Amino acid sequence: MMFGNPVLVFDIETVTALKAGRQLYQLDLSDDDASQALAKIRRQESGTDFPRLPLHEVVCISGLWIDEDKFQLFSWTQEQYSEKExxxxxxxxxxxxxxxxxxxxxxxxxxxxxxxxxxxYGLSAPELFEQGDWNSQKRHNNYQNRYHPRHTDLMDVLAGFNLRNVQKLDDVAQILGYPGKRGISGYHVADYVKNAQWLNLSSYCEGDVLNTWLVYLRWMLLRGFIQQDQHRQWIGHTIQYLNTQSQHADFLEDWRKSSLSSEFTAQDFD
Incomplete structure (x- = not known):
């Protein structure tokens, strides 16, 4: 039960980067007032509260690592680490x-x-942002290249690289018989951080990772990179693993229920 290369399914959670926002707009305000001011400025700029890309602060990175015999969820949050770490x-x-x-x-x-x-933070990440300057083999197959599989952005791929066709992960997961976000949205992230609800934060982020992984398995099946029996093995392996992860008991139960909505996924828990 192995792919040709290690696979890392990942997701990040962010809040508004208040320090950078204060610097950009010359705001001498408290955190709460700065947050409100930045949201108002953003609404005036674009009609949305969602910050510009440089004004996001990473509060959690979650991932699912699959490599040889290793299959493991992980999360790094600001409970234990600074954003830089x-x-x-x-x-x-x-x-x-x-x-x-x-x-x-x-x-x-x-x-x-x-x-x-x-x-x-002045960090160096040559392997992640390599574009062929130092390694010619990565000139066209790198993590930034939109059309190659070193980074498979499922939202982009399933939309045919056409923004008009973009769908939400929550919608696609539910249509395919998976739990989706289960009524929880990214708007909860700031409250989780403010109230130090770190387990809620990491569980939410890992839930997105799990939904992405399940959609990825279906994409790999569609493309013929795995066969029906291999897909079934990966589903069984995922369920077996989640049975050991108490923080995802609700995800597993919701998956059991949602799987009944599709003839294909109705077999997941057989």
Whole structure:
């Protein structure tokens, strides 16, 4: 039960980078007032509260690592690490391994945010941002290249690289018989951080990772990179693993229920 290369399915969670926002707009305000001011400025700029890419602060990176006999969820949050340390830990993966990255909207959001925040802290990440200057083999097959599988951004791929066709992970996961976000949205992230609810934060982020992984398995099946029996093995392996992860008992139960909505996924728990 192995892919040809290690696979890293990942997701990040962010809040508004108040220090950078204060610097950009010359705001001499408390955190709460600065947050409100930045949201108002953003609404005036674009009609949305969602910050510009350089004004995101990474509070959590979660991933699912699949390599040979290893199958493991992990999360780094600001409960234990500074933002800089979280970024360093993520970047260090690529100095040791060259996994296939899998994400949902990672090419347009997650990796650009990681890039901007790495620039902010003066970090170096040559393996992650290599574009063929030092390794000619990565000139066209690198983590930034939109059309090659070293980074498979499922949102982009399933949309045919056409923004008009973009779908939400929550919608696609539910249509395919998986749990989706289960009524929880990214708007909870700031409250989780403010109230130090770190387990809620990491569980939410890991839930997105798990949904992305399940959609990725279906994509690999569609493309013929794995066969029906291999897909069934990976589903069984994922369920077996989640049975050991108490923080995802609700995800597993919701998956059991949602799987009944599709003839294909109804077999997941047989």
């Amino acid at each position: 979280i970024l360093q830990k993520f970047i260090s993966i690529f100095s040791k391994k060259s996994p296939v990255l899998v994400s949902w909207n990672g090419a347009q959001f997650d990796l650009p945010v990681i890039m901007y925040r790495s620039l902010y």
